[in-house]
Each structure stands twice: as structure tokens, then as C-alpha cells.
Amino acid sequence: MSEKNTTHKEPFLRVSKRKELTPRQSFGLKMISLLLALIAGGIFLAVLGYNPFVIYGTIITGAFRSTLAVQGTVKIMIPLFISALGVTLAYKMQFWNIGAEGQIIMGAIFASYFGLFHDNWPRPLLLLVMFIAAMIGGGLWAILPAIFKNKWNTNETLFTLMLNYIALHIIAFLRDGPWRDPANPGFAKIATFTENATLPKLFGVHIGWVIALILFVLVYIYLKYTKHGYEITVIGGSKATANYAGMNVKKIVLRTIFLSGAICGIAGFSNAAGSDLTLATGVAGGVGFTAIIVAWLADLNPVGILIVSFLFAILDKGSSVIQSAYGLSTDCSDVLEGIILFFVIAGGFFVRYKFVMRKKKSPEATSEAPDMKGGEAA
Amino acid sequence: MRKKILSVILAASMIAACLTGCGGAAATTGTADASAGSGAGLFPAVPKDQIKVGVIHITDPAEGSGYTYTHDLGIQGMQKNLGLADNQIIRKNNTDDGDPTAIENAILECIEEGCQIIFATSYGYMDTCEKVATEYPDVIISHGTGYKSNGKNFNNYFGRIYQARYLSGIAAGLKTESNKIGYVSAFGKTLSETGGGIDAFAMGVESVNPDATVYVKVTNSWYDPEGEAQAAQALISDGCDVIAQHCDTPNPQLAAEEAGVYGVGYNSDMSKDAPKAVLCSVMWDWSAYYTWAVEQVINGTWTGENYYGGMKEGLVTLSDLADFNDPEAAAKIEEARKKMLDGSFNVFDGEIETNDGQIVGTKGGTLDDATIQGGIDWYYKNVVEK
Numbered sequence: 001m002s003e004k005n006t007t008h009k010e011p012f013l014r015v016s017k018r019k020e021l022t023p024r025q026s027f028g029l030k031m032i033s034l035l036l037a038l039i040a041g042g043i044f045l046a047v048l049g050y051n052p053f054v055i056y057g058t059i060i061t062g063a064f065r066s067t068l069a070v071q072g073t074v075k076i077m078i079p080l081f082i083s084a085l086g087v088t089l090a091y092k093m094q095f096w097n098i099g100a101e102g103q104i105i106m107g108a109i110f111a112s113y114f115g116l117f118h119d120n121w122p123r124p125l126l127l128l129v130m131f132i133a134a135m136i137g138g139g140l141w142a143i144l145p146a147i148f149k150n151k152w153n154t155n156e157t158l159f160t161l162m163l164n165y166i167a168l169h170i171i172a173f174l175r176d177g178p179w180r181d182p183a184n185p186g187f188a189k190i191a192t193f194t195e196n197a198t199l200p201k202l203f204g205v206h207i208g209w210v211i212a213l214i215l216f217v218l219v220y221i222y223l224k225y226t227k228h229g230y231e232i233t234v235i236g237g238s239k240a241t242a243n244y245a246g247m248n249v250k251k252i253v254l255r256t257i258f259l260s261g262a263i264c265g266i267a268g269f270s271n272a273a274g275s276d277l278t279l280a281t282g283v284a285g286g287v288g289f290t291a292i293i294v295a296w297l298a299d300l301n302p303v304g305i306l307i308v309s310f311l312f313a314i315l316d317k318g319s320s321v322i323q324s325a326y327g328l329s330t331d332c333s334d335v336l337e338g339i340i341l342f343f344v345i346a347g348g349f350f351v352r353y354k355f356v357m358r359k360k361k362s363p364e365a366t367s368e369a370p371d372m373k374g375g376e377a378a
Numbered sequence: 379m380r381k382k383i384l385s386v387i388l389a390a391s392m393i394a395a396c397l398t399g400c401g402g403a404a405a406t407t408g409t410a411d412a413s414a415g416s417g418a419g420l421f422p423a424v425p426k427d428q429i430k431v432g433v434i435h436i437t438d439p440a441e442g443s444g445y446t447y448t449h450d451l452g453i454q455g456m457q458k459n460l461g462l463a464d465n466q467i468i469r470k471n472n473t474d475d476g477d478p479t480a481i482e483n484a485i486l487e488c489i490e491e492g493c494q495i496i497f498a499t500s501y502g503y504m505d506t507c508e509k510v511a512t513e514y515p516d517v518i519i520s521h522g523t524g525y526k527s528n529g530k531n532f533n534n535y536f537g538r539i540y541q542a543r544y545l546s547g548i549a550a551g552l553k554t555e556s557n558k559i560g561y562v563s564a565f566g567k568t569l570s571e572t573g574g575g576i577d578a579f580a581m582g583v584e585s586v587n588p589d590a591t592v593y594v595k596v597t598n599s600w601y602d603p604e605g606e607a608q609a610a611q612a613l614i615s616d617g618c619d620v621i622a623q624h625c626d627t628p629n630p631q632l633a634a635e636e637a638g639v640y641g642v643g644y645n646s647d648m649s650k651d652a653p654k655a656v657l658c659s660v661m662w663d664w665s666a667y668y669t670w671a672v673e674q675v676i677n678g679t680w681t682g683e684n685y686y687g688g689m690k691e692g693l694v695t696l697s698d699l700a701d702f703n704d705p706e707a708a709a710k711i712e713e714a715r716k717k718m719l720d721g722s723f724n725v726f727d728g729e730i731e732t733n734d735g736q737i738v739g740t741k742g743g744t745l746d747d748a749t750i751q752g753g754i755d756w757y758y759k760n761v762v763e764k
Contacts, residue, residue: 068490072483186569187475187600192505275479277509282477323471324487327464329438330472 016356026351033347037340044339050326055336058325059318069317071204075275077313078208079104079267079284083291084298084305085212085219086263089256090142091300092223093236097257099145099160100264101288102167103138107265108272109170110137112279115197115272116179116190123196130197131211131269138265139258141167146257150250164288171281179279190279199274206274215263220302232256264288293341297348315340420530421518423678424494426460431672432468432488432496434503436475445601445626446471448645449499449522452664459669460676468493475502485510489517495675497668498522501600508532518680520671522664523571525752530682535667536751538688540578541718542660542696543622544725545711546642547582549657550620552704553640557590559583560613562606563624566596566763567755574754575624578725579642580761586710593618594763601626607633613764614639620657631656640702647697657707659697666692686747689718732756 021029042052063073083100090097111130118126145159174180174190181191199206223229231252235242242249271283294312298304319333431453439450450469457467468491470484481503488496489510495518498507504524511519511532518531527534550559567573580592593616595609606625610633613621622642623630628651634641635655643649643659667685674680687693696715699708717723726745730738738756739745745754757763 066490068486072486072490075479075483186565186571187501188598189476189502189505192509271479275482276477278478278505280476280478282474282480285477285480320470320483320487321490324468324491327469329440 012358014356014358015353018350018352018354021351029351030344030347033343033350037343040343041336041339044336048328048332050328055322055326055328058322059315061318062321062325063314063317065321067204069321073313073317074205074209076316077309078205078212078274079271079287080291080294080312081305081309082208082212082215082267082270083264083288084294084309085215085302086138086260086267087291088219088295088300088302088305089223089232089260089263091236091295092232093253093256095146095149095253095257095260096157097142097145097160097260098157098289098292099142099163099261100267100291101284101286102160102164103141103261103264104268104271104284104288105164105167105171106141107134107138107262107268108279108283109167109174109268110134110265111269112179112190112193112272115193116279119194119196121196126196127199127273130273131266134265134269135262136265138268139262142261142264143254143258146254150253168281168284171279171283174279175281192278193273197273198277199270206270208270208274211266211270215266216302216306219263223302228252228255264291293345297344419674419677419679420682421494421516421675421678421680424676426462426676427466429462429495429672429676430466430468430488430491430493431456431462431668432485432491432493433470434473434481434484434488434496434498434500435469435471436473436500436502438471439469443628443646443648443651445645446499448662449497449664451646452662452666452668453497455663455665456668456672459665460672462672473500473503475500478506481506482510485519489514494518495520495672497671518675518682527684528682533682533684535671535685535687537662537667537686537691537693538750539660539662539694540574540725540750541689542694543575543579544582544718545696545714546622546658546660547579547584548586548710548714549699549703549707550579550622550640550642551583551585551587551590552707552710553657554587554590554620556617556619557587558616558618559590559592560610560616560618560621561592561594561623562609562613562621562630563594563596564600564626565598566594567757570750570752570754572624573757574726574750576761577730577754577756577758579622580758581725581730582714584758584760585714586706588760590760592622592758592761594757594761596763597625599625603627603629606630610634611637616764621655628652643697649697649700653700656700657703658699661695661697663692663695686751689715726750731759733759733761 038056045052045055062069064070083104087097087100110133114126114130114133141163145156145163148154148159149156176188179190181189199208201207202210223232231247234245234247235249235252239249268283272279276283290312294305294308298308315337319337322328323330323333433453435446435449437446439447441447453467468488470487473484474480485496498519498521501523504521504526507519507521508526511528515531520533520535522535524534561576561579563572563576565572576592576594583590583592593613595613597605597609599605606627607629610621610630614633614637619639620641621630621634621639623644628643628648631641631643631648631652635652639655640657641652641655643656645662647659647661649656649659667687714723724744726739728739729741732738736756
């Protein structure tokens with residue numbers, strides 16, 4: 001009896017960190033998870049009575065079937081791509097910013113103030129001011145939890161998450177109260193921007209995509225070739241090391257988090273001025289959360305983010321097309337998207353971790369346990 | 379630090395350069411005009427088997443009652459009337475009216491599918507419809523229940539629901555014993571649609587029961603399941619024994635049934651939801667408009683005019699009366715209905731006394747449609763807003 005009790009300390013199944021996989025192994029694992037995702041989604045579709053091959057085909061063709069469709073796909077990609085770049089800066093530093101949604105919204109609110117009340121300014125000037133205001137809005141909303149973390153070591157995950165809801169309710173407050181459009185007595189909304197405050201189009205899509213590409217280049221250079229980028233990487237590896245190397249960790253954290261939020265704020269500006277043409281409660285619409293998934297699936301690599309956010313946009317646009325083309329309910333296409341995401345994210349998990357079964361009578365296996373902690377040091 | 383500022387300035391100036399560079403190109407997209415009509419219509423005729431109709435819904439028709447369901451019944455009716463195939467109807471469901479990008483994406487997807495006409499059924503879609511209509515002058519966007527239009531490819535459709543409200547007021551006025559009638563409304567007299575509806579209902583009440591008062595409770599939302607139920611309960615506890623409504627869910631009727639009082643439903647036939655309470659329902663039959671509109675497109679006779687139909691066009695109806703109505707109700711309602719149909723009675727006729735002692739309208743005259751749709755900001759004399 002007593003012998004049994006001591007050996008049962010080790011769980012039957014536990015998670016353990018993997019050794020670094022080669023890029024080929026990692027890629028292979030991700031492909032397998034994608035395949036499994038398609039199979040599971042296919043079973044779901046078959047149960048509903050649809051031919052999975054036809055539906056999958058439509059997702060791809062739906063995203064590219066015409067110029068208009070491609071433009072639609074790119075439009076979905078813009079905010080996702082920009083905010084994924086934004087959160088990447090924070091994650092590189094192991095700062096768990098899940099407040100992109102709120103930062104997008106604050107960016108949009110700050111930009112909208114000028115769009116609504118200073119629309120008599122010359123268009124390039126007005127848009128430039130809106131752009132900068134959005135950066136400040138998003139940046140401030142992000143730096144708030146960073147200040148608290150620096151001062152009182154608060155939990156930034158919860159803090160940034162909660163700020164999302166506050167931001168959302170600020171829009172609702174402005175919509176129902178001070179910024180309500182008096183021309184709409186039967187519906188609470190904020191007035192539509194005049195043309196001066198809207199982003200022009202290039203190749204049929206608002207130039208948010210140009211902004212996104214410029215940001216992509218800047219973020220890439222910033223992370224890879226500047227001193228700041230290096231500092232971020234060092235802090236992400238270990239704060240102790242950074243301190244030892246004489247870096248002012250607190251200052252760097254604040255600076256980086258501000259930039260992270262500022263970039264998300266730009267996504268808010270681009271959505272409000274490019275596509276919504278007003279400030280609406282749906283301005284972020286969950287993009288801030290999807291961006292987190294995009295950033296991690298891309299291993300926080302800007303090039304990867306470009307690819308992954310494009311794939312996400314295809315999935316999103318294609319799912320919308322199957323809804324109208326096959327009369328599939330919107331809930332079904334959401335479930336399908338969810339299934340695919342679930343497997344792809346699980347694939348990402350298995351690149352880093354593995355399950356270890358309890359071995360029979362091998363007490364030395366416990367020596368692997370400290371590995372776990374390596375993953376959560378922050 | 380300096381480097382960071384530099385990079386921000388760099389980014390900003392690149393964007394500014396781009397803005398000025400491509401501002402001109404963007405302006406040209408909206409100017410193409412579709413005025414090359416040959417006399418009758420603005421657009422060429424479309425063979426019936428090639429027409430595609432888009433519909434943007436705010437929720438899912440599968441709900442089986444209320445606003446979206448009623449609009450989709452209209453679409454199905456149109457499809458049947460014209461003999462269109464299922465794949466000629468493109469539905470975009472659950473399109474959030476608080477997310478202009480989602481609205482735009484839904485409309486554009488209908489355009490991608492090749493729709494020649496798209497019905498946007500919710501008020502909140504209006505501004506986005508206006509914008510997309512200027513960008514795509516060859517596609518007709520028909521927006522329901524709002525007030526904007528451009529006379530070409532963006533029109534507005536709505537109807538004289540106040541006619542049916544007047545008739546339902548007769549049923550309510552005859553049924554009430556406490557002489558207190560409740561009315562749950564999304565908005566009050568700040569919006570002509572709701573204010574006019576309340577007034578018409580109150581006039582119907584007064585025509586058969588001058589002693590009754592209509593108590594209005596405003597929820598400030600078109601769709602607020604909880605708030606609508608609470609408003610109804612509050613009215614009932616104040617002594618109201620008939621509950622009418624102008625909002626999206628059947629909850630006021632359910633509250634009436636629960637309290638053992640009566641009610642007047644709206645949108646769809648709500649005797650389905652509360653069979654023991656609903657005296658009758660004020661209903662839309664949107665198929666009357668949808669059929670008419672799609673026919674215009676098929677025949678090439680679309681003129682871009684706004685549509686404002688009523689009982690005569692079959693757009694507005696009153697459901698069958700429940701058998702627990704006052705025995706006089708059917709005859710009185712029929713009498714008023716006849717006068718409305720032959721044009722001898724238009725609800726807002728003559729001098730009308732408001733609840734703050736003003737007089738609206740003129741002797742021998744009747745309010746014009748523009749006033750009815752946008753200018754009713756008063757309550758009839760027997761109305762009290764709670």
C-alpha cells in the first residue's frame with residue numbers, strides 16, 4: 001500500500017517541452033495538423049449533408065473568384081495583419097498583451113474625434129493627424145497596463161483583457177450620448193465621416209493595405225536590425241540577463257508596449273477611416289483576438305505573419321461565400337472555421353510541447369519536470 | 379529616441395505622399411451614371427432566369443417569428459410569385475447593423491454573386507447602402523424602413539403600417555375594461571415612425587372608446603427582449619389590460635398572456651406565440667413590395683422611385699381576429715378598412731388634437747406623406763408617455 005502511494009505522485013499523462021525541432025520537422029507537423037483539420041471539418045460537413053470537397057473548393061475559389069472577391073479578401077486581411085504585427089512586439093518581450101482589441105478601438109476613437117469634428121481640414125493633413133492620433137490612442141491604452149506592471153507587478157494578461165471591454169463601452173457611450181448622429185432619430189449611431197476623413201482607394205481597396213505593407217517593412221527592420229529590436233529579444237529571453245547587461249528594462253518595456261498598442265491603433269484608424277467610414281462598435285470585431293493567434297502561428301515572424309494573415313483572410317472570406325452560396329447557416333461556417341483553427345493551433349502546440357505517458361516504475365523520469373517551467377518564465 | 383521619431387515621421391510622410399498621389403484616382407469611380415434608360419426604366423431588362431436577388435438580414439430567418447422572419451416570408455413570397463429558382467436568391471444572414479464593414483462585405487458579396495437588386499432590410503444599413511450605391515451605379519440597392527435614397531439605384535421602401543395600427547386600436551378599445559391600454563414602443567414621438575404609429579393606434583381606440591387612455595413605454599431599442607418584457611409588465615401592473623407593441627420580439631405578448639390580459643402583436647402573426655392573449659396582429663406582407671420591385675427590374679422599368687405602400691397594395695395587413703375579441707370588433711374594423719381602401723378615410727384627417735392642447739392638420743385636409751414619414755412629433759390627445 002505505502003509503495004503505491006509514493007509512485008503515484010507522477011501524473012498519468014503530462015506535458016513536457018520538446019527539444020527544438022528542425023524547421024522541416026516543424027513544418028511537417030503543421031501540415032499534418034492542417035490535414036487533420038480538413039478531415040475533421042469534412043466529417044462535420046458530411047454529417048450536415050454537404051460534399052466537403054465542393055465546400056473546401058468554394059472556400060478557395062470564393063476568396064479569388066473575381067476582382068471584387070480578391071479585394072474583399074485583402075480588405076479582411078488589412079486589420080488582421082497590422083494588429084498581428086502590433087502584438088508581436090509585445091510577445092517578443094514575453095509581455096502578454098491580449099488587449100489588441102481595445103487598442104484598435106481606442107485608436108479608432110482618437111482618430112474619429114478629428115474625423116468627426118475637424119473634417120474641414122485639408123484631406124492629407126486631416127488623415128495624417130488622424131493617423132497620429134490613432135497611434136497615440138492605441139499606445140496609451142497599451143501603456144496603461146505596462147505602467148501598472150512596472151510599478152505594482154500587476155498581471156498584464158487580465159489587465160489588457162479587461163481594458164478591451166472598457167474601450168468597447170466607451171464607443172457605446174459616445175454612440176448613445178455625446179457623439180450620437182442627430183440626423184438618425186430612430187437609430188443610435190455616430191455620423192458617417194465626410195469624404196475628407198476617409199482613406200482613398202488604390203486598386204479598389206482602401207490604402208490601409210499600403211500602410212500595412214509599410215508597417216511590415218518597418219517592423220521587420222526594427223526587430224531585426226535595430227538596437228531596440230535586439231533589446232526586445234534579450235528581455236524576451238530573460239529579464240535578469242537584460243538587467244545584467246545594463247539595460248533599463250522598465251523603460252524598454254514601456255516603449256515597446258506603447259509601439260505595440262500604437263500599431264494596433266493604426267489598425268483601428270484604417271478600419272474606421274477606410275472601411276467603416278464612421279466609428280462603430282464593430283470596428284475591431286474580434287480582429288484583436290484573431291491577431292494573437294496569427295502572431296503565434298507565425299512564430300512572431302513578420303514574414304510568417306504576412307502569410308498566415310493572408311490564409312486567415314481566405315478562410316474568412318471563403319466561409320462567408322459558402323454561407324450565401326449553399327445556404328449554410330452562419331453558425332455552421334463559424335463552426336467550420338473553429339474546427340480548422342482548433343487543429344492548427346493544436347499543431348502549433350505540439351511543435352513546442354509533447355505529451356509524456358507515465359512510465360512503469362521509473363522514478364528518474366521526474367528529472368524532466370523542470371523543463372515545464374522554462375516555458376512560462378516571464 | 380531620435381531614430382524612433384524619425385521612423386514615425388518617415389512612415390507618416392510616405393502615407394501623406396500616397397494620399398495626395400491617389401486621391402484623384404479614387405474620385406472617378408463614383409461618376410459613372412446609369413441614366414442611359416430608353417424612356418421607361420433606368421436599367422435594361424433582365425431575363426427572368428438570369429435575375430439574381432440579394433437579401434441582407436440582421437438576424438436569421440430560422441427564428442420563426444418577428445422582424446427578419448417576416449421579411450424573409452416576403453422574399454419567399456416574391457420567389458414563388460415570380461417563379462424564381464432557389465439559387466437566384468442570395469441571402470446574407472446575421473449581418474450586424476453595428477458593423478459597417480460587415481454590412482459592406484455582405485452587400486459586395488451579393489454583387490459578386492451577380493445580383494442586380496439587393497434588399498437591405500434593416501434601418502441601420504442605410505448609410506452603408508448609400509455609399510455602396512454610389513460606388514456601384516449598375517446595381518440596385520433597395521433599403522427598407524429608412525429615409526435616404528438617390529432616385530436611381532438606391533431607393534427606400536416602407537409602408538403605411540399606421541393603417542393597420544388604427545384598425546388594431548379598434549379591437550383594443552373595445553376589449554379594454556380598465557380603459558387603460560399599454561403600448562411598448564422602441565421609440566416615442568422623437569421618431570415619426572413610432573410616434574405616428576402610436577397616434578394612429580390611439581385614434582382607433584378613441585373612435586370606439588373615448589374614455590380609454592393609451593399609456594406608452596419606450597425601450598430605446600428595436601430589439602431588446604428583456605426590456606420589452608419589463609416594459610409590458612410595468613404597464614400591466616399599472617392596470618393596463620391590453621398591451622400593444624412596436625418592437626421586434628413577441629415578449630410583450632408573452633408577458634400579457636402570463637398576466638392574463640390581452641395584446642396586439644406586430645410584424646408577424648403573434649397569436650402563434652401567445653394564443654390566449656393576442657387579439658390581432660399588425661402585419662407586414664413584404665412580398666407585395668419585393669414582387670413589385672423585382673418585376674420592375676426584370677421588365678426594365680425600374681425608375682428608382684421610393685416605395686410607400688399600404689393596405690391597398692397588400693403591403694400592410696391586419697391578421698385574422700381571435701375569437702375572444704369584442705363581438706362588435708369585426709364589423710367596426712371592416713367598416714374602417716373599407717373607408718381606407720376607397721380613400722374616404724386616411725387616419726390623419728382633419729384637425730387633430732394633441733395631448734398638449736395643440737391642433738395639427740387643417741379642416742378638410744389630411745397630412746401629406748412627407749409629414750407622416752418624418753414630421754409627426756406629437757401624441758394624440760388620449761396618449762400618455764410613462
